[in-house]
Amino acid sequence: MQESVPGKKIDKQLTLPLRHALNMSIRNIKIRFGRSIIVTSSIILGIAFLMSILANNAFMAGILEKGPEHIKIALQQDIEEMKIRQIWLVSLSLLVCVVGIVNAMLMAVTERAREIGTMKCLGALDKYIVEIFLLESSMQGVIGSIIGVIFGFAASFIVYLLKYKGLVWSIFPTELLLKYSLFSILLGVIISVIGAIYPAYVSAKMEPAEAIRREV
Amino acid sequence: MPKEAIVRTIGLKKTFLLGKIPLHVLKGIDIEIYRGEYISIMGPSGSGKTTLFNMIGGLDKPTEGKVYIDEVDIAQLDAYELAWLRCRKIGYIFQTFNLIPVMTALENVMLPMIFGGMENDEAMNKAKSLLETVGLGERLHHKPFELSGGQQQRVAIARALANDPAIILADEPTGNLDLKTGKEIIHLLKEMNKNKEVSIITATHDLKMLDVSDRVIWIRDGMIERIEDRENLQIKVGEVEGEE
C-alpha cells in the first residue's frame, strides 16, 4: 500500500517573535525577583570593582595631564606597581562574577525545569529556551552593569574628592570616564551572557518527559 | 468510512536504567487508536501509563518499537519536525496543570499559537473564544495562582486545543481535583471530543472516566491486560468499584 503524506512538510513553521521572547524574559526577571537579585548583584559587585579601578585610573590620568607639578611626581611612583596588582584583582573579581552567574542560572534552570518541559510540549524549539534565558541574563547584565558602574565610579570619586578636594573638578576626566563606563557595561553584558550559556544549553537539551517529571 | 488510526504503536518497549539495573517499564505495547475516539488507559500506579504517554506524545524516546502519529513514524522526525508535531498535532494536559506561572490565562492559551506562527491578534481572539468555551471568559487576565485547580485545568484544556490538534493526551487530568470538579472536567473533555472531533487519550484511576470512554485499555506491569469497548464496560464498573 502506498502511504501518501501529501504536503505534510509544507507549512511546518515555528516561531517565537522577539517581542514575545522579550516580554517573557522581562516578566521572569520581575516575578523571580529574589533570584534576579542574586544574579544581578554578582554582576553589580564585579563591575563596580572594575569600574572603581578604571575610574581611579582615569582620575590619575587627569591629574598627570592637568594637575600641579608636585602632585604629579608623587603619583608617578605609585603607578607602576599598581598596574600589575590591578589586573590580577580585576580578573579575579570577574571570574567570581561568572561563577556567581552560572550558579544562579543553574538554580533557575532546576527551578523551572517543569516550565521548560511544558514549553517544549507546546512546540518550543530548543533555541527558544536558550533565547529566553540569554535575553534574561543580558538584561540583568545591562541593569547590573549600569548600577555597578555608578557604584564603582562613586567610590573612586569620593576617594579622590576627599584626597584632592577641589582639584578633582579641574582635572575631571569626563571623556575617559565615559569610555571606561561603556567598556565596563559592555564587559558586564558579555560576562552575563557567557555565564548563562551553559545553563541555557543544559535546560534546552532536556527531554520534555524528563523535565516535567522533576519535582521541585 | 474506514477507521483511520491516528495513533499506532508497534512493539513499544521502554527500559530505564537505574544505575546498572534495567527496569522494564513497557514490555511491548501494541495499540491502535482511531480518529475521534475517546480512550481511557487504566492501570495501577506504576504500571507505565505516564511512560506510555510520553512515548506517544513524542516527549521521550522508546527503547524499542515504533510510534506512528497520523501514519508518520515519529522516530524519523528531526528536532524541528518533532517540535512542530507537539505544537500542532498534539495537545497535552497534565495532572499538575503545568500552566506557565508568569503568564495570564489568555497568554497561556495563546502561547502554542504564537509558536505555531499565528498573528498576535488572531491568536488572541481564538484564545478568548477557547477560554469562553471552557467557561472562563471572565478570567482571561488572571495568573494561574489566582485560579482554582479546576479553573487551571480548564485553561490547560483550552491551551491543549489551541492549534486544533488531532490528539489530546491527558495524563490524570482529574488527579488533583475534587469529585465534582473532576466530573466537570471529564464532561468538558467529552464535549470537546464530540464537537471538535479530536481524539482524546486519558490515563486515569478515575472510574468516572469510564462512562465517557469509547474504549478502555487496561495495562498492568507494562503490558496490555485487556481492551474493552464501552458496551461491555457497564457491568465491569460496578465490579471494579467494589474492589477499591
Ligand SMILES: Nc1ncnc2c1ncn2[C@@H]1O[C@H](COP(=O)(O)OP(=O)(O)OP(=O)(O)O)[C@@H](O)[C@H]1O
Ligand atoms: N525517568 C525514569 N527513570 C527511572 N524510572 C522511571 C522513570 N520514569 C518512570 N519510571 C518508573 O517506571 C514505572 C512506571 O512509571 P509511570 O510513571 O509510567 O507509572 P504510571 O502508570 O503513570 O503511575 P501513576 O498512576 O502513579 O502515575 C515506575 O516504576 C517508575 O518508577
Ligand SMILES: [Mg+2]
Ligand atoms: Mg502517571
